Amino acid sequence: MKRRDLLKLSAGVAATACLGASTTILASSNSSLSKNLQPNNRTPNGADFDAILQQPVLKRDLFKTPVTIEKLELLNKDDEFIVRVTDKEGRQGLSLCNSRRADSAWPMILTLVKPTFEGKDARDLEALLHEVYITSPNYKFQGLAFWSCVAWVEIAILDLLGKIAKLPLWALIGEKQREKIGLYHANGDRKNSAEWVIRKLESLLEESGARALKYKLGARMHYTEASTARDKKLIPGVRKHFGDDVTLYADANGSYDIPMSLYMGKMLEEHDYGFFEEPVPFDYLEETKAVTDQLAITVAGGEQETSMWRFKWLIANRALTLVQPDLIYFGGLIRSMRVARMAQLAGLPCVPHISGLGLGQLYMAHFVTALPNTTDFQEYKGDRDKVPYVLSGTNKRYKAKDGYINAPQGVGLGITFDPEYIAEMKEITSSIPSQLS
């Protein structure tokens, strides 16, 4: 069996196969396409994807009485940011932001997001995620910064709701699909030699016990002679070094054009890689599809995507064959689950992208515990956060062992931040420097 066959889907993926290549499939005026076919033995059309997007994700029925969000606070200490929501009964939910994105994005929590959520019923979270986007001027800010701010607020609210329902966060957005989550360990280095990368990957396998690895190709959004020479060493070299038992993925971060994508993609196929991530710049939709159409290897992408319409396009046109919404950049777990459902309709797996900071591995674990259509390995970047927290009721942190992490337990996120640390944080009440005391 070819190693890429291991990239098989878990239970729950629809058996529908290749969509037509028509790029107009999504226009509502074309919803008559395939009208007379049965949903189970035909290609899904634009109306099918639109219908999927209307299905609720959050189990609102778990909550019989209003959960009024009385306060939404942005807390800061050093370069760390936490969002805290407090309801009328004084119950709280907290989320940790990714400090390497929040340093650029945090004002939007106050200017664009907070006004839509404060004072509202947290049970309406799903509707509020739509309202916060179409409210002027928010839709203009479509992009990672705005949607990350929404995600941090969403996760704090889900933490609160989980505590109220006495359920782990994942149980609010789906059914338990697995007890433990297999991991691939990702390495982000591009500065060092191929030999250095191989040693680094070795140390990552030791750290997490993972049986799958990902590393970087190209020079990030462009390629150079030096990066191409390095790529040609890495692709066969990493395979040779780790042998056939380790699943390998490669990520070009949009470095290539179509010809170089095909060249490297074929080399990855020869050496039996599991997927090829972002061959061309992420917003080159048709070029992405052109690469995917011409390669046998699974083409992955979606980390940079912040538009639901474009995810629909990428999935319905099979421009990607594995979708990777970033759980934060794309606006949270509920929106990401909608992407996963569109992928499921098209018979494609979803493997969310995460960042190493800001509890990425914990948010991922909640999501994947409830995710039907995925693969055997999820992204893992270690436990890098400096903020003190423990798994609730223990003195442990949340990290990999023997290549797995366990499905999260407890209520809400299932963690407790050090109360002393939280007490030292300061609430930020204005986005404008001259108005900060």
Added chain:
Amino acid sequence: MKRRDLLKLSAGVAATACLGASTTILASSNSSLSKNLQPNNRTPNGADFDAILQQPVLKRDLFKTPVTIEKLELLNKDDEFIVRVTDKEGRQGLSLCNSRRADSAWPMILTLVKPTFEGKDARDLEALLHEVYITSPNYKFQGLAFWSCVAWVEIAILDLLGKIAKLPLWALIGEKQREKIGLYHANGDRKNSAEWVIRKLESLLEESGARALKYKLGARMHYTEASTARDKKLIPGVRKHFGDDVTLYADANGSYDIPMSLYMGKMLEEHDYGFFEEPVPFDYLEETKAVTDQLAITVAGGEQETSMWRFKWLIANRALTLVQPDLIYFGGLIRSMRVARMAQLAGLPCVPHISGLGLGQLYMAHFVTALPNTTDFQEYKGDRDKVPYVLSGTNKRYKAKDGYINAPQGVGLGITFDPEYIAEMKEITSSIPSQLS
């Protein structure tokens, strides 16, 4: 003559007409399309658009010696932000930010933009606009906030370069196309009745002397029964009230679906409107094209677009028939001029979108003075800025008279901010609240 014929192009628009509807025209692998046709009597293809994007906009040859950017400062007072660049000789360039966007976006000036520009030769501005995007993690932030920060830095640098070359800013990015700029006055209200809007539009014509108007349709990113009833009153009512001598435009801000767009679009055609802006949500590329294909009226859009690839798609596929890059949201005058050139290649006009705050009308005037392919009327929202400045060497501010504003004179932006006001501003040195003194 139909009023919409007034939307004729000024000198310089290529005579090329309708592009094919093929949505794959942009894929590089299809560059063999129409290979044997002469550029002058064939439909432009993806390679033609790519070639246009490689043409420099900035006249680098004007500068014989390096202009090293020694300092790039973000200044703040109350809710106003100014970017100031200082070169090694102590010469300075300044730009005023739009306070209603900068309050959400300003940290990115420090975290994402400044590191690419400080210490560099300002003559390399055009290359730096590319570098600042592909540098990690900046491309992930594609969107209004990131590109606005780049634009404010770009305009401060162009102000500096104009002062050094002793030329107005527009002369650095093109040739003079006109001495004065015709205006349409835009009104943003959606809360009040149709009758209220008509009275408001009347007062705007009095304020600026404009002979063209724009107002809002729909409920912004959605429509309701009430908004539809109001739209049906406004479309014939505004025409009836102002008669045939006033050019009228209508802006739906993505409120409609395809059927409602066609319904309202046909009503706009009946009443001889000049263009119909953003009928469907801005990121619904194929739905935008479907509407444009089925209507005779010019369909305008682009305000929310921050991807060069997507502008290329919208233009090459004639999904829009008038392009409106926002000079700030899209990353400045140089990037916007590239969009205008793509439009010119396709035989389409460019009419930039502007905001009312942050010297929108001045930046627009510099751009349009050098813009060959445009229409008779440019967006105008009055002189709303609170920051004290004068046209250099006068005691006047920059605003409309008799429906026109003059092509800017003087050097750089051609304005002088009140030095006392600038001295009162504080430099912001960190994006993180706990690190602000």
